[in-house]
Amino acid sequence: MGVSENILQVIDNNRRHLVNDLPIRQFLIDLRNESVLNDDDVDELQAITPEKTKNDRFIRILAKRGDQAFYKFCNLLIRNQANAIQNLGRDLLQEADSGNSL
Secondary structure: OOOOHHHHHHHHHOHHHHHHHOOHHHHHHHHHHOOOOOHHHHHHHHHOOOHHHHHHHHHHHHHOOOHHHHHHHHHHHHOOOOHHHHHHHHHHHHHHHHHHOO
16 A cells, blocks of 8 residues: 655655654554554564664654555654654654645
């Protein structure tokens, strides 16, 4: 299935931030609860120790899940308590929506 070209471009444009700044460990259970990840994905990601490697693997999984999974991920970021993470989620959504309106 995978995400649309627009969402893939958004992910690629923000890859550096997603790999370097995303505390994905905090979101694994919520991502499973939202059906963005399955149990095997969560187990795989929990087993990866370097955070950047874990984040990169998550991005590759997310890119295969479809646009709805991407939007669920962004909304989880927006609901986070940290302003920087909220802003990342908003920026991703805004960029995705601006591409969809072209």
